[in-house]
């Protein structure tokens with residue numbers, strides 16, 4: 001059997017890679033199939049690899065508890081024709097400040113993924129108000145960017161600190177202790193059943209009640225909405241695509257009925273599948289975190 005190929009945002013050491021490693025380990029334990037990893041330069045390229053079937057599965061971040069939705073993931077999912085969610089994994093996110101320099105006072109710039117900079121903005125404002133904040137494609141690309149410059153620091157994971165042998169100037173710099181990110185394992189192949197279903201739709205006209213009718217269909221069937229998020233359609237200002245996460249499975253008649261009726265009220269309706277969801281615990285992460293790391297939850 002050929003190995004399962006799992007794409008993730010690279011280079012090695014990103015938070016997304018941690019989730020890919022856990023996903024791969026659990027897949028191998030469950031099926032016996034070997035797993036190979038395929039690091040990609042951006043979230044968009046990771047999803048493209050899955051859509052073009054260059055890989056079997058793409059692991060991508062969807063939403064962070066501090067910073068909210070990851071727009072590029074939702075936009076790529078909407079644009080692709082054939083992508084389905086297989087599984088949701090929630091990772092507690094701990095950020096550390098890494099540098100070849102020794103003192104906070106010597107730093108002039110801090111580099112990281114915009115999500116990570118956003119998740120640490122209060123800490124940065126309080127401790128490094130004078131530095132410039134430089135965006136990177138990932139937390140480990142940030143480590144490559146700072147190189148040996150002792151006046152630059154990167155925000156990355158404790159695992160990246162160990163992998164790249166960098167000194168940690170400060171641990172736990174995320175603004176909220178329960179900071180966590182939801183990730184999806186996405187594939188172009190069929191999908192598994194599970195407790196949650198994600199869909200997205202555009203509405204035919206921007207009129208009063210355009211969103212109330214779809215919401216009523218769900219409420220009448222006692223289907224709980226765990227998230228609703230809008231993204232611009234990019235056709236004209238004020239036109240949106242609505243993403244919804246539902247606490248119900250497509251195998252349930254109440255959801256099948258609601259989805260059938262939803263077609264009347266939507267212009268384009270995409271169903272990204274039903275999937276199980278899991279909050280990763282220390283036991284899931286034990287092979288992928290440096291000694292001494294403890295889960296924030």
Ligand SMILES: O=C(O)C(=O)C[C@]1(C(=O)O)C=C[C@@H](O)C=C1
Pocket residue numbers: 009013014015016017061064070093113115116137138139140181
């Ligand atoms: O740069 C990384 O380490 C990533 O995995 C990306 C990413 C994101 O895009 O949300 C993933 C989790 C964290 O919330 C910060 C950054």
